Amino acid sequence: MHRELVEALFAHYRTPVYRFLYRLIGDRAAAEDLTQDVFVRALDAVYEASERERAWVFQIARNLARDHGRRMVHRRSVALPPQEPSAFVDRAAALAVHEAIARLPDLEREMFLLREVAGLTYDEIALACEVTPDAVRNRLHRARLSLREALAPPIVHLNRARS
Amino acid sequence: MTDTHTEVLSAFCDGAVVDPDLLAAALDDPRARAALVDFARLRAAVTSSEPLPDSLTRLRPALVRRPQLWAALGGAAAMLVLLALTVALLPHGWLRATHEDGPPSPTRVVRYEPGVDWAPERR
Numbered sequence: 001m002h003r004e005l006v007e008a009l010f011a012h013y014r015t016p017v018y019r020f021l022y023r024l025i026g027d028r029a030a031a032e033d034l035t036q037d038v039f040v041r042a043l044d045a046v047y048e049a050s051e052r053e054r055a056w057v058f059q060i061a062r063n064l065a066r067d068h069g070r071r072m073v074h075r076r077s078v079a080l081p082p083q084e085p086s087a088f089v090d091r092a093a094a095l096a097v098h099e100a101i102a103r104l105p106d107l108e109r110e111m112f113l114l115r116e117v118a119g120l121t122y123d124e125i126a127l128a129c130e131v132t133p134d135a136v137r138n139r140l141h142r143a144r145l146s147l148r149e150a151l152a153p154p155i156v157h158l159n160r161a162r163s
Numbered sequence: 164m165t166d167t168h169t170e171v172l173s174a175f176c177d178g179a180v181v182d183p184d185l186l187a188a189a190l191d192d193p194r195a196r197a198a199l200v201d202f203a204r205l206r207a208a209v210t211s212s213e214p215l216p217d218s219l220t221r222l223r224p225a226l227v228r229r230p231q232l233w234a235a236l237g238g239a240a241a242m243l244v245l246l247a248l249t250v251a252l253l254p255h256g257w258l259r260a261t262h263e264d265g266p267p268s269p270t271r272v273v274r275y276e277p278g279v280d281w282a283p284e285r286r
Contacts, residue, residue, distance in 0.1 A: 014219050018216070019213075032219060036219070036222065039222050040222070040223065115177060116205070122177065138170075141166075145198075148201045148205070151201075
């Protein structure tokens with residue numbers, strides 16, 4: 001793939017890719033490295049630009065995150081630090097959400113983050129995760145219900161952190 | 164509240180096309196409305212305003228990827244195992260043949276001193 005095209009993809013997608021990877025693996029330095037790896041790998045790939053490029057970029061990111069997860073399988077118990085929380089939640093609430101997301105099944109966690117952090121559509125998530133759009137819709141619904149249940153006590157306080 | 168209600172609301176949150184009548188029914192349900200608010204809270208909780216790290220200001224050159232030391236060590240170990248297996252599985256005759264084809268090596272040297280071990284023939 002031409003470097004100029006990959007540079008353009010990097011400029012356009014590095015932020016959502018980094019935030020997706022950081023949320024997914026919970027390690028800032030590894031997320032930075034993997035973000036670079038996504039686009040370095042794209043340099044070696046055969047791909048023609050299309051409207052599906054976002055799904056393709058995130059498919060690479062997801063695969064690299066899975067490889068990373070397999071290498072780090074014995075270190076999964078390390079506490080996951082929260083990112084700089086948004087204006088709507090405090091650090092404790094952000095950490096609770098982070099931990100609840102970490103406990104989701106792998107595929108549901110990936111889909112939830114692809115949707116909520118990276119902003120992918122059902123069709124794009126389906127391509128990135130190699131499932132059908134209907135499966136994405138169902139899994140996202142299930143993930144939201146699981147998170148709601150897991151966060152039952154703190155979630156009602158999430159919006160109070162603003163005051 | 165039914166799963167159908169929350170499913171419609173979840174899909175609506177995702178920008179999917181939903182049945183307006185089902186959406187209206189879901190919004191009439193107070194518990195489904197509470198679920199919708201929680202879905203919005205979850206989205207707010209994972210939204211980050213953190214700036215991008217400095218390391219991601221530029222794409223690194225492809226040639227300076229991190230060296231995979233473990234891969235190099237693994238390759239070297241695999242080569243050693245392969246070499247050991249090759250030597251172990253070679254027919255023993257091959258190794259012996261190299262010794263038998265050439266002249267034997269001397270195991271001791273016997274020296275004869277003139278006048279001690281032998282006398283010159285008298286004429």
